[in-house]
Amino acid sequence: QVQLVESGGGLVQPGGSLRLSCAASGSIFSINAMGWYRQAPGKQRELVATITSGGSTNYADSVKGRFTISRDNAKNTVYLQMNSLKPEDTAVYYCNADIALTSWSPTYDYWGQGTQVTVSS
Numbered sequence: 518q519v520q521l522v523e524s525g526g527g528l529v530q531p532g533g534s535l536r537l538s539c540a541a542s543g544s545i546f547s548i549n550a551m552g553w554y555r556q557a558p559g560k561q562r563e564l565v566a567t568i569t570s571g572g573s574t575n576y577a578d579s580v581k582g583r584f585t586i587s588r589d590n591a592k593n594t595v596y597l598q599m600n601s602l603k604p605e606d607t608a609v610y611y612c613n614a615d616i617a618l619t620s621w622s623p624t625y626d627y628w629g630q631g632t633q634v635t636v637s638s
Contacts, residue, residue, distance in 0.1 A: 519543035526632030539612030551595040555608035
């Protein structure tokens with residue numbers, strides 16, 4: 518079984534920083550894209566940032582210049598460095614990974630359990 522375990526959420530004041538981590542474990546052959554999504558109360562889940570296995574990144578306009586996504590392929594881990602946080606960044610943040618279990622199987626989408634980020638004074 519594959520598990521994605523997030524960590525690093527919490528309460529931070531506006532203008533502050535947090536770093537989220539997400540480690541994938543289990544019977545993994547390879548991981549293609551990894552990413553972060555978020556869902557605020559009463560809103561749909563939205564993309565925050567993604568990163569390919571080769572390191573190409575994509576960001577939502579709302580976080581460009583403030584958030585940085587990175588990954589350590591050797592550790593099957595993706596990170597999200599969040600700077601200059603705003604109250605509107607408050608949400609549950611979910612890790613996502615596109616994972617192949619064997620060399621001949623298709624990839625499947627896996628999700629973490631979510632970690633709460635609250636930006637408030």
